[in-house]
Amino acid sequence: MFDFSYRFQWAQAMRHLPRMLEGALVTLEIAILSLVVGIAIAVLLAVARDSKYIWLRAPATAWVEVARNTPALFQIYMAHFGLGSFGIYLSPYTALLAGIAFNNAGYLAETFRGALRAIPETQTRAGRSLGMGQAQTFRLIVMPQMFRVAFLPTTNQMVWAILMTSLGVTVGMATDLTGIVQNLNARTFRTFELFAIAAVLYYLIAKTVMLGAQLIAWRLFRY
Amino acid sequence: MIEIEKVYKSFGKLEVLKGIDLTVNKGEVVSIIGGSGSGKSTLLTCINGLEPIQSGRIRIDQTEVHARSTDLNKLRRKIGIVFQQFNAFPHLSVLDNVTLALRKVLGMSRREAEEIAVKQLEHVGLGDKLKVYPSRLSGGQQQRMAIARALAMSPKYMLFDEVTSALDPLLVGEVLDTLKMLAEEGMTMICVTHEMGFARDVSKRVAFFHQGVMAEIAPPDQLFGAPQHPETQKFLSKVR
Numbered sequence: 001m002f003d004f005s006y007r008f009q010w011a012q013a014m015r016h017l018p019r020m021l022e023g024a025l026v027t028l029e030i031a032i033l034s035l036v037v038g039i040a041i042a043v044l045l046a047v048a049r050d051s052k053y054i055w056l057r058a059p060a061t062a063w064v065e066v067a068r069n070t071p072a073l074f075q076i077y078m079a080h081f082g083l084g085s086f087g088i089y090l091s092p093y094t095a096l097l098a099g100i101a102f103n104n105a106g107y108l109a110e111t112f113r114g115a116l117r118a119i120p121e122t123q124t125r126a127g128r129s130l131g132m133g134q135a136q137t138f139r140l141i142v143m144p145q146m147f148r149v150a151f152l153p154t155t156n157q158m159v160w161a162i163l164m165t166s167l168g169v170t171v172g173m174a175t176d177l178t179g180i181v182q183n184l185n186a187r188t189f190r191t192f193e194l195f196a197i198a199a200v201l202y203y204l205i206a207k208t209v210m211l212g213a214q215l216i217a218w219r220l221f222r223y
Numbered sequence: 224m225i226e227i228e229k230v231y232k233s234f235g236k237l238e239v240l241k242g243i244d245l246t247v248n249k250g251e252v253v254s255i256i257g258g259s260g261s262g263k264s265t266l267l268t269c270i271n272g273l274e275p276i277q278s279g280r281i282r283i284d285q286t287e288v289h290a291r292s293t294d295l296n297k298l299r300r301k302i303g304i305v306f307q308q309f310n311a312f313p314h315l316s317v318l319d320n321v322t323l324a325l326r327k328v329l330g331m332s333r334r335e336a337e338e339i340a341v342k343q344l345e346h347v348g349l350g351d352k353l354k355v356y357p358s359r360l361s362g363g364q365q366q367r368m369a370i371a372r373a374l375a376m377s378p379k380y381m382l383f384d385e386v387t388s389a390l391d392p393l394l395v396g397e398v399l400d401t402l403k404m405l406a407e408e409g410m411t412m413i414c415v416t417h418e419m420g421f422a423r424d425v426s427k428r429v430a431f432f433h434q435g436v437m438a439e440i441a442p443p444d445q446l447f448g449a450p451q452h453p454e455t456q457k458f459l460s461k462v463r
Contacts, residue, residue, distance in 0.1 A: 120308075122306060122308055122310050123310060123312065125268075125273055125306070125310070126306065126310035126312070126369075127312075128273060128296075128299070129271055129273065129299055129302075129303075129304045129373075130299070130323075130324035130328060130372070130373070130376060131296045131297070131299040131300040131324060131328040131376065132296070132324060132327060132328055133296050136327060136328075140323060140327060141312055141314075144314045145313065145314055148314065221314070222356070223313050223314050223315075223356040223357075223358055
């Protein structure tokens with residue numbers, strides 16, 4: 001049966017808010033960095049996936065397959081503990097960032113590939129006819145249009161990236177929001193209060209990133 | 224001078240051009256007419272090297288287009304092309320559509336590029352649309368913008384690929400007037416077109432394409448007045 005005797009200690013939990021906000025900043029930082037890196041790699045993967053050269057297509061396809069079809073938790077675990085087997089030791093921060101960036105790149109590659117399909121081949125032809133090179137045409141004509149088509153599905157991954165940072169706790173990440181809440185919880189046992197406040201903070205971080213993305217989109221996609 | 228010699232072109236098993244020979248001299252306007260699938264448009268994309276050819280050769284001012292050693296990006300600066308689907312760059316303003324290649328290909332400063340772009344856009348009657356995005360333009364305006372974009376590169380040759388085919392009949396006139404103006408200024412042009420009146424008025428010679436072959440080429444009076452080839456006769460009797 002339910003037990004209603006628990007006394008909520010919100011005031012006590014709220015005392016830790018400044019520490020939690022510090023953690024929230026770290027979370028925000030990791031999420032944004034993982035998105036910047038992930039988006040950059042995703043563009044390359046999207047192009048490579050449709051390349052006529054197998055040596056480009058195969059590794060890109062492998063990346064997407066692994067990133068999309070294995071748990072994000074394993075990807076972060078592999079970055080921290082797995083790479084150690086090859087003598088590569090990443091700190092929890094770097095491993096978390098690498099794991100999420102890897103995941104972002106895999107998912108976004110497919111989003112971008114779909115967006116590329118939506119841009120008529122004639123745009124490339126028009127660019128090439130003006131004397132622009134292949135890479136130049138892609139960068140100046142195709143890519144900006146691709147980002148616009150891909151914008152809404154990309155925001156999904158943005159939220160997902162923020163929430164995935166909470167998995168860092170499994171590789172010993174102690175400075176992000178979840179890491180800090182976990183520690184506070186171990187000391188105070190105010191589980192419900194602490195995680196409820198953290199949940200609100202995650203919500204606010206996600207909203208902040210969305211707002212930022214919308215501002216960028218508004219500035220970039222005026223047409 | 225554009226010299227086309229025995230050009231064969233196929234897409235997979237489909238032979239689209241079967242031995243085309245054509246020489247276009249400086250200052251000459253040549254129109255190409257013919258039914259769909261006769262290879263007219265394909266020839267244009269072969270001329271600026273967008274499409275490879277199977278055999279034969281195309282030379283532009285002595286430079287062989289499909290030679291491995293040819294720098295196509297450089298060669299294409301000499302040849303402007305305007306397509307049936309205007310191909311405006313939707314993410315750039317009208318002005319930026321025109322300045323992009325000037326800055327990125329010819330390496331001009333923004334100021335220099337804008338000066339040229341404004342002049343070209345005014346020339347085609349779009350001087351008041353500089354800051355507008357292409358989606359806000361009518362088809363005819365988009366097509367004139369595409370013409371200005373090509374002309375801004377100061378090409379020696381212009382290729383027009385059915386530039387009025389996607390336009391509202393009311394807008395065809397404004398684009399054809401722009402082409403006529405260019406012809407009068409002495410631009411060397413190859414126009415693939417379905418506008419017989421235009422072909423007759425502007426061209427020095429008109430070529431009729433049929434199933435990948437140039438069935439007939441003659442001055443407009445002769446081709447329209449007394450067509451020699453039976454297929455030309457058949458085609459013209461249908462379009463009139």
